[in-house]
Amino acid sequence: MLNSPPTTDWREARRQSAHDAIVDAAWSLADDMGLAGWSLRDLARRAGITVPTVYAYFDSKNEIYDAMFGRAASIFAERMAEPFDVEGPREILVASVHRFCEFCTSHPARYQLLFQRTLPGFEPSPDSYAHAIAALAGARHRLSLNGITEARHVDLWTALVTGLADQQVANDPGGDRWTRLIEESVVMFLTHCQSTPLAPSRGPHRVGTKGPPT
Amino acid sequence: MLNSPPTTDWREARRQSAHDAIVDAAWSLADDMGLAGWSLRDLARRAGITVPTVYAYFDSKNEIYDAMFGRAASIFAERMAEPFDVEGPREILVASVHRFCEFCTSHPARYQLLFQRTLPGFEPSPDSYAHAIAALAGARHRLSLNGITEARHVDLWTALVTGLADQQVANDPGGDRWTRLIEESVVMFLTHCQSTPLAPSRGPHRVGTKGPPT
DNA sequence: GTCTATAGCTGGATAGAC
């Protein structure tokens, strides 16, 4: 009877749900007012509580940003891991870019927090980062299904995909000026990578690279 | 003798130089503390003046941001318009991407203000935008020297280039993980565009497009 | 855990002497 109660209590669950409600309200505000355009007063009002109650769950505003990052990264990883309703490795790759761009353009504030480093003194915690790494592993897998395994090509891929999403978010939000280039971009990328033979099943040695020096 | 003095006075010149000195100090602070990480007090201290003196030259902090944008856009346009010390249209294209990425990575705060839209309520004034348009015209010209004239391909180009710069700034500042992919990227891009024949000198009609629907 | 009340500070912006 003197034992302390188990940590996985219904209390814990309630606390967790209140915690999540605050993060939800924070994201709602960020979508409306911009990532840095809201205060703890605003947050408390939207969550239907008061500022000290916020501090019962978070030690600082930065901790709230970190929770927002963690949640967004988790959603991102889950979304990108969902199965694709197309067949063929190339079609899956195309669909993944469409999904990525849709993820980015649908919530610009989320895109800003996850993929641009714009908040003054904010750094995401390491475990939040794990989600992003998992998502990158998924992309690597989809690339490998297309015979792309070289690190150089993976980097080129991330540049191409983020460039499309970035231009779409920045210069044509709500439109399709860049997303409609996705299929063509994938064709360009695959054609290029498959035309630089590297004996993929023979090992990691490089053959006939014309690559940039330095 | 009762005539008012001409407006292009030495007074104007002195006022202009004081104005510029404040903008210089603002950029110096932005580089050190982040684009939004400084106050008017900080700015005055670094400029060696006081806050009310700042208000003798600018009506608000947003007006300072606009002046910063204008100056950065002007420098950008000038930098990208400088001649390239290489020969051949392809080599010029490669050199222009190197120059662009160097411009972006050397001052991340400047990159953030010019190419990412991250400040809460800030919109650059139209004349500041003129510089950016001039720079885009330069890129269009360099592309046309390589036979690239289609709007779709220009958009693909901007996505590719900004993607490289963005990844370099965000994930490997100070390194060359993405900038070393520039030449390969240009080869990939040109090979792709030149393999989609469009009878460039025959007019704007499209031939054999396999392009994305919708 | 949640509140009322407020501390302590910093932000942008101004008044008015010189």
Place this chain on the structure above:
DNA sequence: GTCTATCCAGCTATAGAC
């Protein structure tokens, strides 16, 4: 144009009753 001095709104964060 430049200063000293200050206003006031807003911010994050906390004290202490319940």
